[in-house]
Amino acid sequence: xxxxxxxLREASIRAILESENVETxxxxxxxxxxxxxxxxxxxxxxxxxxxxxxxxxxxxxxQLRQDIESAIEARRNELQSAMMEKKLEQESIDxxxxxxxxxxxxxxxxxxxxxxxxxxxxxxxxEIVDGPEVELADYNFxxxxxxxxxxxxxxxDTFYFKDDSSILLRTQTSPMQVHAMETKPLPIRMIAPGRxxxxxxxxxxxxxxxxxxxxxxxxxxxxxxxxxxxxNLVVEKIYGEGTVTRFRPHHFPFTEPSCExxxxxxxxxxKGCPTCKGQGWIEVLGAGMVHPKVLAGCGIDPEVYSGWxxxxxxxxxxxxxxxxxxxxxxxxxxxxxxxxx
Ligand code: PHE
Numbered sequence: 527x528x529x530x531x532x533x534l535r536e537a538s539i540r541a542i543l544e545s546e547n548v549e550t551x552x553x554x555x556x557x558x559x560x561x562x563x564x565x566x567x568x569x570x571x572x573x574x575x576x577x578x579x580x581x582x583x584x585x586x587x588x589q590l591r592q593d594i595e596s597a598i599e600a601r602r603n604e605l606q607s608a609m610m611e612k613k614l615e616q617e618s619i620d621x622x623x624x625x626x627x628x629x630x631x632x633x634x635x636x637x638x639x640x641x642x643x644x645x646x647x648x649x650x651x652x653e654i655v656d657g658p659e660v661e662l663a664d665y666n667f668x669x670x671x672x673x674x675x676x677x678x679x680x681x682x683d684t685f686y687f688k689d690d691s692s693i694l695l696r697t698q699t700s701p702m703q704v705h706a707m708e709t710k711p712l713p714i715r716m717i718a719p720g721r722x723x724x725x726x727x728x729x730x731x732x733x734x735x736x737x738x739x740x741x742x743x744x745x746x747x748x749x750x751x752x753x754x755x756x757x758n759l760v761v762e763k764i765y766g767e768g769t770v771t772r773f774r775p776h777h778f779p780f781t782e783p784s785c786e787x788x789x790x791x792x793x794x795x796x797k798g799c800p801t802c803k804g805q806g807w808i809e810v811l812g813a814g815m816v817h818p819k820v821l822a823g824c825g826i827d828p829e830v831y832s833g834w835x836x837x838x839x840x841x842x843x844x845x846x847x848x849x850x851x852x853x854x855x856x857x858x859x860x861x862x863x864x865x866x867x
Pocket of ligand 1: 838
């Protein structure tokens with residue numbers, strides 16, 4: 527029996543060392559150590575041994591089992607690291623291969639329109655300024671002469687952060703007028719584009735977030751004529767020379783007098799069509815002369831200085847320029863839509 531075990535030891539160790547992969551190794555484990563394996567076969571013959579011989583043989587058999595097991599384990603480790611090395615070799619990157627095509631996007635159509643507008647104003651000596659979207663009610667309303675009972679202050683219209691209505695998401699870019707007047711040396715020529723927020727349900731013409739461009743000039747002797755001339759010039763640059771505008775009286779708490787500017791429909795020339803909803807005119811912006819109260823509140827003497835301001839919606843401008851009929855398309859960022867521009 528001792529001899530049988532010695533033979534098994536030699537045969538099994540050799541086979542294990544020669545095995546080429548983990549599958550054959552596993553087959554060998556079954557062959558030698560499995561329930562119906564060769565070692566078990568030998569142990570079955572223990573019954574034929576005398577009681578004195580048995581313990582020594584049992585010990586030998588156990589030692590053999592352990593040795594075969596550790597030989598298998600050692601070979602398994604060897605095979606596995608060889609496999610890993612081979613894999614790494616095969617998967618190494620060939621740096622001489624041509625690179626994959628890079629997918630480069632392009633500017634969002636609305637931001638192309640914004641760039642165009644920025645260029646126009648920069649060309650006229652304006653500065654582009656940026657300001658907070660989280661704003662104090664003081665700046666969004668109070669310093670703009672918007673009284674406490676004004677409907678735009680309602681909780682149903684405005685996103686507030688605190689119960690006391692002191693901090694909010696700005697509902698317009700007009701607080702940038704105040705920031706500029708409080709911090710910049712005079713004279714001021716600036717535009718301030720950015721996001722604004724109102725509690726509106728999403729539909730084809732509404733979104734709780736949209737963009738405005740605020741514009742403002744403060745200097746000595748600035749008049750409504752400057753406002754009209756500047757805006758007419760901007761409109762001609764955007765919509766083409768000879769574009770006709772009209773200024774309608776309007777009311778804003780922070781400008782006096784106030785107006786809204788329309789452009790004559792560039793599609794039908796004022797006759798009335800679907801683009802202008804049969805009106806012949808398209809409303810573009812709100813504007814006016816900065817209210818003396820607002821100037822004084824920012825520490826500017828309204829007897830010495832005057833100025834004008836306007837605010838326009840960027841989405842509407844982009845929709846007009848690119849003939850986009852649904853506001854949602856601008857924000858959904860569906861590449862199939864954006865690729866068209
Ligand atoms: N902030 C105004 C609005 O959101 C627009 C505006 C800006 C009007 C500047 C006058 C002057 O409707």
